[in-house]
Amino acid sequence: MRRLKFYGLGGQGVVTAGKTLSTAVSIYDGKYAITVPAYGHERRGAPVYTDIVVDEEPILANCFVYEPDIVLVMDDSIIEKNVDVAKGKRHDTALVLNTRNPEVAEMYANEFGFNKVFYVDATQIAIDCIGREIPNGPMLGALAITGIAPIEAIENALKDIFGERAGEKNAKAARKAYEQVKEI
Amino acid sequence: MGHYKMLDGNYAAVEALKMAGVKVISAYPITPQSSISEKLAELVDEGELNAKYIRVESEHTAMSCAVGAQLTGVRAATATSSVGLALMHEVLNVAAGLRVPLVMPVVNRSLASPWSLWCDHQDTMAERDSGWIQLYCENVQDVFDSVIMAYRIAEHPDVLTPAMVCLDGFFLSHSMQKVLVPEQEEIDRFVGEYKAVNLRLDPKDPILINNLTSPDEITEMKYQQAAGFRNAKRVMGEVFQEFAELFGRKKSVVEGYRTDDADAVIVTLGSMSGTAKYVVNHMREKGYKVGAAKVVSFRPFPYEELRRVLENAAKVAVLDRTTGFGAQGAPLWLEVKSALDGCKLVKSYIGGLAGRDVSMWSIENALMDIMEERSAKPDTKWIDLQGDPMNLRQVLMNV
Numbered sequence: 001m002r003r004l005k006f007y008g009l010g011g012q013g014v015v016t017a018g019k020t021l022s023t024a025v026s027i028y029d030g031k032y033a034i035t036v037p038a039y040g041h042e043r044r045g046a047p048v049y050t051d052i053v054v055d056e057e058p059i060l061a062n063c064f065v066y067e068p069d070i071v072l073v074m075d076d077s078i079i080e081k082n083v084d085v086a087k088g089k090r091h092d093t094a095l096v097l098n099t100r101n102p103e104v105a106e107m108y109a110n111e112f113g114f115n116k117v118f119y120v121d122a123t124q125i126a127i128d129c130i131g132r133e134i135p136n137g138p139m140l141g142a143l144a145i146t147g148i149a150p151i152e153a154i155e156n157a158l159k160d161i162f163g164e165r166a167g168e169k170n171a172k173a174a175r176k177a178y179e180q181v182k183e184i
Numbered sequence: 185m186g187h188y189k190m191l192d193g194n195y196a197a198v199e200a201l202k203m204a205g206v207k208v209i210s211a212y213p214i215t216p217q218s219s220i221s222e223k224l225a226e227l228v229d230e231g232e233l234n235a236k237y238i239r240v241e242s243e244h245t246a247m248s249c250a251v252g253a254q255l256t257g258v259r260a261a262t263a264t265s266s267v268g269l270a271l272m273h274e275v276l277n278v279a280a281g282l283r284v285p286l287v288m289p290v291v292n293r294s295l296a297s298p299w300s301l302w303c304d305h306q307d308t309m310a311e312r313d314s315g316w317i318q319l320y321c322e323n324v325q326d327v328f329d330s331v332i333m334a335y336r337i338a339e340h341p342d343v344l345t346p347a348m349v350c351l352d353g354f355f356l357s358h359s360m361q362k363v364l365v366p367e368q369e370e371i372d373r374f375v376g377e378y379k380a381v382n383l384r385l386d387p388k389d390p391i392l393i394n395n396l397t398s399p400d401e402i403t404e405m406k407y408q409q410a411a412g413f414r415n416a417k418r419v420m421g422e423v424f425q426e427f428a429e430l431f432g433r434k435k436s437v438v439e440g441y442r443t444d445d446a447d448a449v450i451v452t453l454g455s456m457s458g459t460a461k462y463v464v465n466h467m468r469e470k471g472y473k474v475g476a477a478k479v480v481s482f483r484p485f486p487y488e489e490l491r492r493v494l495e496n497a498a499k500v501a502v503l504d505r506t507t508g509f510g511a512q513g514a515p516l517w518l519e520v521k522s523a524l525d526g527c528k529l530v531k532s533y534i535g536g537l538a539g540r541d542v543s544m545w546s547i548e549n550a551l552m553d554i555m556e557e558r559s560a561k562p563d564t565k566w567i568d569l570q571g572d573p574m575n576l577r578q579v580l581m582n583v
Contacts, residue, residue, distance in 0.1 A: 035360045
């Protein structure tokens with residue numbers, strides 16, 4: 001079983017990203033996934049998170065993720081909003097970060113003690129491929145580097161969730177992020 | 185033999201209502217049920233569902249319209265949550281008394297006050313004596329399956345009792361999961377056409393329904409309702425059996441999980457039941473002889489089956505997601521306690537209120553606590569209290 005936590009800001013498609021990963025794993029990779037969404041007093045720009053659990057077997061536990069194996073951060077400014085993205089982190093927890101600045105990725109690695117950090121400029125890829133500053137599609141592409149789901153499964157799920165035209169663009173952005181993602 | 189679809193609990197409920205061929209929908213949106221009423225409206229608008237959608241101004245009217253519509257001889261649908269269900273209270277009893285076998289998804293959410301959007305079972309527990317069958321779901325597949333089976337149970341001529349299918353707000357209503365959806369022909373064969381078998385509203389043959397009834401008759405009519413619940417137990421068994429044969433998924437009114445040789449068992453309702461099974465597996469690896477029992481049908485309460493499931497357990501922890509203010513214990517505990525003989529230690533636990541997560545630790549703590557419990561009559565334990573609860577939001581006057 002692998003447990004994931006996605007952090008981001010309202011409007012970045014955090015919850016949709018959870019649903020998309022769940023679809024990629026369940027429908028296009030023959031495994032099982034559930035999303036455990038945490039709905040609150042959302043508004044655009046406020047910190048949001050969602051939890052996803054992935055397994056080879058049907059998933060029994062239906063509760064929040066407290067000790068994530070993978071943390072995905074859609075916006076590197078989230079630490080300014082009193083969100084502790086390292087909460088529950090273990091020594092081998094991987095971080096997948098959206099940032100255009102490798103120094104920020106270094107800072108996340110050092111200050112939060114993540115031993116495995118992947119980063120990509122998903123916002124720029126989203127602007128280039130989709131024409132909008134919504135990084136969830138490319139971030140899911142970058143997430144494929146952790147082996148949680150094949151990139152093809154994520155591309156297919158993005159087409160399902162976003163529909164034909166936006167889906168194609170998101171799938172392209174995901175592929176691009178998958179190719180550009182770097183590890184510290 | 186069906187196909188996989190990604191659905192959250194609300195869309196799984198909509199899929200089942202649609203496939204059961206509901207002809208009239210009267211729903212009022214409320215968080216976290218809203219996407220049920222919205223999706224149904226969309227399906228009607230797009231012509232995917234051949235039904236009349238009545239926009240109503242409240243849940244009281246939503247239920248009134250549903251009762252009236254179903255009395256004309258079609259399946260009617262509505263759905264609600266929390267204070268919406270509370271507002272239906274009067275008409276819930278009307279539906280039950282008129283023996284109108286409505287099937288209604290209820291997305292469990294806490295009751296005000298304090299205002300909360302989040303899950304617990306106060307809303308449906310407050311309706312446990314309203315004359316409705318109550319089925320609780322563990323996962324999203326369960327939501328689909330339970331709505332479909334509820335039609336067969338509720339509409340059976342020996343039952344004629346409306347049914348709530350209870351799904352936990354957010355933990356199920358908004359959790360996206362893989363669901364095996366049967367083909368329409370399979371559902372058609374299983375659910376069948378709706379026939380009004382008791383009262384019927386027909387302008388060509390008018391009758392008076394819900395008239396003032398004298399004390400001479402009401403006791404007997406209530407007795408008939410009680411008989412409907414007694415029969416519902418038998419019918420549930422038959423329907424679950426047929427469903428398992430056709431669709432391969434085994435259901436039961438109460439499901440024991442590793443209970444055969446368990447010394448201590450935790451009894452749960454709804455989405456926390458999966459977490460309980462997970463924790464049981466985990467604790468078994470550490471050598472604890474524990475088990476879990478999931479109550480699926482809260483009304484009628486399957487006391488005989490529960491007795492069998494808990495036969496070998498000396499200690500029983502009952503975790504309620506509601507308060508049971510002023511009672512000897514919370515509602516599920518009261519049922520379990522009176523189902524079992526006096527030799528067992530049965531302790532009431534309260535947790536997971538208003539969206540507080542029933543985490544793996546909550547379940548493990550309850551099981552560890554009951555294993556260590558020595559008192560024959562222990563007090564109710566609130567398992568997930570934080571800090572000093574009496575210091576929270578104290579109202580200081582004239583300071």
